[in-house]
Amino acid sequence: MNRNLLSQTLSGLLLIALGNSVQAGELPDKQAELKLAAPSPDAEYLKMRALSTIPQGAFGDKVRLGYQLFVNTQQLRGKYVGNELNCVNCHMDAGRKANASPLWAAYLAYPAYRKKNDKVNSYQERIQGCFTYSMNGKAPESGSEPLVALSAYSYWLAMSGLMDKYGVAGAVPELSDEELLKGGKREDFVLPEAIAKATSLDERAKLPGRGFPAIPKPEQAYSPARGEQVYRAHCQSCHGENGEGVAMAGVYSLPPLWGPNSFNWGAGMHRVNTAANFIYENMPLGKSIQLSHQDAWDVAAFVVSHERPQDPRLKEGKVADLAERYHKHQGYYGQSVAEGVVLGTQSYPINPAKQ
Ligand code: HEC
Ligand code: HEC
Known part of the structure; x- marks a missing residue:
């Protein structure tokens, strides 16, 4: 690395x-x-x-x-x-x-x-x-x-x-x-x-090692609130308090997980299951396969329950319509996690110029 x-x-x-x-x-x-x-x-x-x-x-x-x-x-x-x-x-x-x-x-x-x-x-x-x-x-x-x-x-x-x-x-x-x-x-x-x-x-x-392999379903329904505890203990030191990553002189050495500079709502990684599979196998960097499966699900849910750049398939339509059409999977687009704010309604721009 x-x-x-x-x-x-x-x-x-x-x-x-x-x-x-x-x-x-x-x-x-x-x-x-x-x-x-x-x-x-x-x-x-x-x-x-x-x-x-x-x-x-x-x-x-x-x-x-x-x-x-x-x-x-x-x-x-x-x-x-x-x-x-x-x-x-x-x-x-x-x-x-x-x-x-x-x-x-x-x-x-x-x-x-x-x-x-x-x-x-x-x-x-x-x-x-x-x-x-x-x-x-x-x-x-x-x-x-x-x-x-x-x-x-x-x-x-x-x-x-x-x-x-x-x-x-x-x-x-x-x-x-x-x-x-x-x-x-x-x-x-x-x-x-x-x-x-x-x-x-x-x-x-179908070579062994392809993709991000599936981990078993969580015993308890995944929870962003529990995931936050995992995040603060195991992820924040590298990915930042607000998932913003770490940059020096404008160059990111530790990547952002949510917010304007991360992947958008159409990316595979915004699904809780895909993120959980990736995280379990690969994170925390250098110490992977150490979280429990439950912790991997919970922290994945926490990471992907934050606002990020808009799904580029949203044109004139409403977030709810797009959610109905493309987001019938384990994700938070079109849902609210906190204080009635619906995720996807305050998304960041698609393909913006570098600030
Ligand atoms: C020691 C630093 C470190 C820790 C701790 C760490 N990560 Fe990472 N993470 C990285 C680096 C570096 C990359 C990019 C890997 C590369 O480029 O090879 C990355 C990549 C990622 C990615 C994919 C890229 C992105 O920006 O979305 C996700 C998701 C992720 N980490 C989640 C987590 C989670 C969740 C935890 C806690 C369980 C965690 N990481 C802990 C350093 C860390
Ligand atoms: C934010 C994380 C992320 C980043 C950054 C990313 N990808 Fe992906 N990529 C994924 C996910 C998630 C999948 C789907 C894998 C799955 O569903 O298991 C994928 C799938 C792929 C696949 C198909 C893999 C397969 O076995 O079918 C290719 C090829 C690929 N990406 C290339 C790229 C290239 C090239 C870039 C940079 C231009 C890139 N990816 C950037 C997350 C990412």
């Missing part, structure tokens, strides 16, 4: 303020809720090659750019990013950590069919979703450089891991931009023979 923080800080200092705020245009799909089982205790996670082995040349440059955008997404602030987060804040260890929704497992699970809108989502569309909601920004155009680079980085992680696991030597095969953007779950995805023989498409799409 220190290396990431350092590189974020250094590149952040070089950040150039990028013009005015951009309005969210056409909206990609909302963040899919993955249905995931508890991690198996003997699961063997894919091990990818060291980043220092990314080759020189045009293809390697794309992979490296993807890595840089992933750990310092603030380079895209004002253009595609409207909060103070970086992709790595949720997909930890530069998108490599198992059970923190790693990119290597994700890459091999797209294109994916979505029942909800009867549509097939490519890998680039999934990334566009995280820009729109988790980054409270505006999705980069299909086929644009950031999406190619982030796809190339994900592909390289996945393929290098598979190659090492199945004894295939040599450099990761290069793919065209168009191929990279689709994802690796397709019959025409070119694979070294040893890998194609040893694994099926479906097995590769």
Whole structure:
């Protein structure tokens, strides 16, 4: 983590303020809720090659750019990013950590069919979703450089891991931009023979470690009030008294959990269950898997019961209508937790310029 923080800080200092705020245009799909089982205790996670082995040349440059955008997404602030987060804040260890929704497992699970809108989502569309909601920004155009680079980085992680696991030597095969953007779950995805023989498409799409694995349901109904006690004891020292995170010289080293600079009401992390799963497995940083399941649920409820940037799908409609349409899950949008204030009615702006 220190290396990431350092590189974020250094590149952040070089950040150039990028013009005015951009309005969210056409909206990609909302963040899919993955249905995931508890991690198996003997699961063997894919091990990818060291980043220092990314080759020189045009293809390697794309992979490296993807890595840089992933750990310092603030380079895209004002253009595609409207909060103070970086992709790595949720997909930890530069998108490599198992059970923190790693990119290597994700890459091999797209294109994916979505029942909800009867549509097939490519890998680039999934990334566009995280820009729109988790980054409270505006999705980069299909086929644009950031999406190619982030796809190339994900592909390289996945393929290098598979190659090492199945004894295939040599450099990761290069793919065209168009191929990279689709994802690796397709019959025409070119694979070294040893890998194609040893694994099926479906097995590769369900690698152990994918997503944020589900923890058991809480014994008592989750409670933001109890969660506040957990927060003060285990989270506040890093994430701040009001979930605002910690910044020095305008660069955040500890990310905001709610308020104007965090993910918006359309992001997957605003669901209590998704946040509980993430928190149990990954927080408090460096001491994860120590909270009780109940504490993880309660603190997740506390975190996501605060106001944050608006759900970009709200146009002229009312919060109640949007809540009815998109928020029939474990979340607080359209509900009141304190003093009759309905969450979603005093939300912060979508994709604002940096203050
Ligand atoms: C606030 C936390 C957060 C941030 C920041 C974030 N994501 Fe995500 N991302 C999620 C959640 C939550 C999911 C859905 C996982 C689930 O439901 O288990 C997800 C899913 C994904 C997936 C699909 C994973 C899979 O296995 O299907 C990809 C790819 C992805 N994000 C890429 C990105 C990229 C690229 C960025 C930065 C531009 C980013 N994310 C920023 C929270 C975040
Ligand atoms: C030692 C400092 C530290 C503590 C304590 C800590 N966190 Fe974090 N948290 C981080 C850092 C750093 C990240 C970003 C991880 C990265 O970029 O690799 C993070 C990321 C997160 C995220 C996803 C990003 C975002 O801004 O939404 C959530 C949610 C979160 N923490 C919740 C919690 C909760 C709840 C607790 C208490 C149970 C907690 N954290 C305790 C340092 C900490």
